[in-house]
Amino acid sequence: xxxxxAYSFFKSRGKYGHTTSDTTYYATIxxxxxxxxQIQKExxxxxxxxxxxxxxYSFKDELGDYYFMTNPGIALGNNLRLPTAIFRKKKGQQLxxxxxxxxxSKAIGNHAYGIxxxxxxxxxxxxxxxxxxxxxxxxxxxYQFEYRLVDLKSGSIERIPLPLDKGTQKExxxxxxxxxxxxxxxxxxxxxxxxxxxxTKEISKGIQLPNSTNFIVRxxxxxx
Numbered sequence: 688x689x690x691x692x693a694y695s696f697f698k699s700r701g702k703y704g705h706t707t708s709d710t711t712y713y714a715t716i717x718x719x720x721x722x723x724x725q726i727q728k729e730x731x732x733x734x735x736x737x738x739x740x741x742x743x744y745s746f747k748d749e750l751g752d753y754y755f756m757t758n759p760g761i762a763l764g765n766n767l768r769l770p771t772a773i774f775r776k777k778k779g780q781q782l783x784x785x786x787x788x789x790x791x792s793k794a795i796g797n798h799a800y801g802i803x804x805x806x807x808x809x810x811x812x813x814x815x816x817x818x819x820x821x822x823x824x825x826x827x828x829x830y831q832f833e834y835r836l837v838d839l840k841s842g843s844i845e846r847i848p849l850p851l852d853k854g855t856q857k858e859x860x861x862x863x864x865x866x867x868x869x870x871x872x873x874x875x876x877x878x879x880x881x882x883x884x885x886x887t888k889e890i891s892k893g894i895q896l897p898n899s900t901n902f903i904v905r906x907x908x909x910x911x
Contacts, residue, residue, distance in 0.1 A: 689724065689781065690716040693735035693755070695764070707734045707764035711757060715781045727782050732757040732772040734764030736802075741856045746804035751778035754839065756791075760798025760815065761823055762855055771798045773810075773837065789837060794844045799835075801857065805885060806864030808839045811847075813857070827855045830874040834860075836885075849881055849890065850874065854902045861908050868893065870903040878903050 696708040711729040716722070736744025736758050745755035753776045759766040770792030775784045791799050791812060799814035812835050819831040832852040836845045850873035859870040867883040878900040880893035896903065 688718050690718050690721075691776070691781075692716060693737065695733050695735065705765055707759055707766040709733055709766065709769060711735050713783055725781070729774070729783065731788055732759060732769050732774075733766055734759045736763070740858075742801045742858050743803055743860075744801065746802070746810070748804060748808065748839070749806075752776070753778070754802075754804070754810070756799070756802045756812070758798065758800055760800065762798070762800055762815070762826060767798075771800075771814075773802065773839070775839075789839070789842045789844075791837075791844065794842075795835065800855070801860070802837075803860040803862065803867075805836075805862035805867050807885075809885065810837045810839060811835070811860050811862075811867060811869075812837055812844075813852070813860075816851075827853065829853060834869055847883055847890070849883070850877075854904065856904070857902075858905045858907075859903055861906055868906070870906045872900070872902055880906070 692714040695711050697705050699705055711733050713727040715724040717724055734757055736756050747753050756773050758764055758771055759769045770790050773789040775787040777784055795814055797814045797817055799812040801813040803811045805811055814833050816831040820826050820829045830851040830853045834847045834849055850871055852871045861868050868880055870880045872878050876898055878896040882891045882893050
């Protein structure tokens with residue numbers, strides 16, 4: 688009977704610029720009275736992501752625990768000194784688990800955008816490479832994005848050896864808990880779906896779209 692709201696504050700830096708504050712707030716709101724129950728503050732990271740029609744930033748695992756990612760990097764929150772991180776709110780709990788945090792930026796030296804659960808306590812994240820782009824003016828057009836497998840239990844992060852991708856705000860990862868399918872626009876001008884086996888770590892090529900394609904921005908599974 689509660690709603691849960693994660694938010695942060697912006698500061699404008701002109702017509703096209705902004706930065707995000709150094710704090711995330713978690714509000715618990717009673718439903719249907721809409722009375723505020725409590726607010727929890729988080730300063731380890733900022734700019735909380737949530738599921739939307741552009742890109743996934745949260746999920747529930749088999750236990751019903753809720754995981755979400757904060758994204759303060761240049762493409763979203765624009766607060767580069769705080770890390771991209773994964774947090775958890777355990778099933779039945781109103782507060783975010785203060786003993787759980789996977790610091791993605793500390794592990795890989797970059798920010799990440801998008802997280803997709805692939806089962807058995809594993810998730811895929813899509814990370815930038817700050818040494819390959821100049822600023823946000825060419826950010827979306829540079830072949831720079833990697834895909835990594837995150838173990839939510841141990842916190843280990845492993846790079847998947849796929850071609851570098853380009854483009855921002857993509858919903859291009861899907862898994863049947865055995866294989867992961869990732870649509871990539873690579874430097875060879877191939878627009879292809881790649882298949883990654885979670886057990887064997889084998890990578891294989893899937894369907895390729897025509898070269899007239901610019902970006903693959905979304906991939907959905909259509910149930911029979």
